[in-house]
Amino acid sequence: MTLTLRRSRWLVGLCSALLVVTASGQGGPPPQPVSVRPVVNAQLAPVTWVPGTVVARADSRLGAEVSGRLVSLAEVGTSVAKGEVIARSDTGALKLELQRQQAAVDRLQAQLHYRQQQVGRFQALAERNAAAGDQLDSAQAEQAMTAADLAQAKAQLAEVRYRIERSELRAPFAGLVVEQLAQPGEFLAPGTPVLRLVDVHQREISARAPLAAFRHLSEGQTLPVRQGDRTIELKVSRRIEVGDPISRSAELRLSLADEDWVVGSAVEVSVPESAGSEGLAVHRDALLLRAGQRYVYRVGDDGKAERVDVEVGLAVGDQVQISGPLQAGDLVVVRGGERLANGMTVQVLAPTSMAASARVEG
Missing domain, CATH: 2.40.420.20 (conserved putative lor/sdh protein from methanococcus maripaludis s2 fold)
Incomplete structure (x- = not known):
């Protein structure tokens, strides 16, 4: 046992010496x-954090352009392209009016053709002194009045066609239908709200800065914007230089490009309180x-x-x-x-x- 103990002490000493030599060789x-x-x-x-909101650059309450009974409209949550039909009104009465106006145009065209022939005959007779001058004048006046009536009838026909075309409500921009403001079967007067359409892809931040801090902001300036535990840098796109006399604040807009923040989300914007040093x-x-x-x-x-x-x-x-x-x-x-x-x-x-x-x- 004594021999074993001596060998163990010898091995420990040898290892310690090797460690010292190794450390010395490595230089520390x-x-x-x-x-x-x-x-x-x-x-x-110094900065202050002001509340802001994610808003859509295009958020419209679309209304009926002509009177009529609502037949159909797009469902909430439908994504639509620009120019796509999103609501339709009944056009039965308008189509009947279109037929009446078309018949009036046809009648006046035939009448104008007759007046033109009549004027031609009176002109030929007048050249041979076979007709009185007042007869020619009367025929020419009748022709002019018929031509005016025809122009008016054509305008009324175009108006009916326009109203039929406008009975289909089309999306003025690509977006998402977020609210139905009328229901099928309701009779709509011109201007009655039908749908709310929001462009959820073109978004920005709207915030109001105190007037004391607003003067230190400029378009193109980068400001920190945070939502929860996430903070990003966004550029000021517009300064609306009209203050609210009650809150003593003015609005600024910040461009929001690729972030997935939903329209209506609450955010905070850091605005400088002074010019800084x-x-x-x-x-x-x-x-x-x-x-x-x-x-x-x-x-x-x-x-x-x-x-x-x-x-x-x-x-x-x-x-x-x-x-x-x-x-x-x-x-x-x-x-x-x-x-x-x-x-x-x-x-x-x-x-x-x-x-x-x-x-x-x-």
Whole structure:
């Protein structure tokens, strides 16, 4: 047993010596994996979050254009193309009126033809002095009046045809039928609402900003917009420069392209309260606090971490203004800095690699 104990102690000592030699050969601990972001020049301002709504750029309550009994209309939830028929009214009475007007046009055309022949005969007689001048004048007047009556009848015929055509309500734009405002069998007067049609593909954000903040906004400016735990950046497309005297706010619209937010959804929009100030800014995860001092780790060209003390200013979202011996473009550690010390060698990882490293350590 004594021999076995001596052998065990010898093996432990040998392993310890090998570990010391190996560590010495590698020149110290391996580089610490970190994730970095650059220091940036940014103009930050205090912000306020205002409520907004996802709205459709085209949202119409479509009404009947002619009077008549409603025969059919599109069901709620139906997607329709531009120009597609979405409602029909009965045209029985209009078709009878069309026949009457067509008969009147035919009668007046025949009468005008007769008046034209009559004028021709009187002109021939007048050239031979076989007819009085007042007879020719009377015939020409009858011809002119018949021509006017024919023009009026043709206009009335065109009006009936137009009313028959307009008895079919067509979609003025591609969209979704979201509400039926009338039912089949009801008699509709011109202007009676029939359907609500919404273009659910062309959407935008509508929000009202306080007038004090509204003057700091401009078209094309990018603002954070959040819904729940999701935040995206959207551009201001329009500023409606008319304030509400009660709420002291004015409307702005933001373009909404590929997001799947439903029309009517509630959102929040971040608007600046002032023009803001420009200076150096870092991601909030870069800031470390120890013994009452705030600092960051800057990664140099030699791959070593350098502690840099900073003073903290305004924080907006993920960005924090700082002052200290830094310049725009410097790389500062935003993840992994808690395990660093001044002068340590680091290995800069891609974001996905850093996440994988964190999972392994956890």
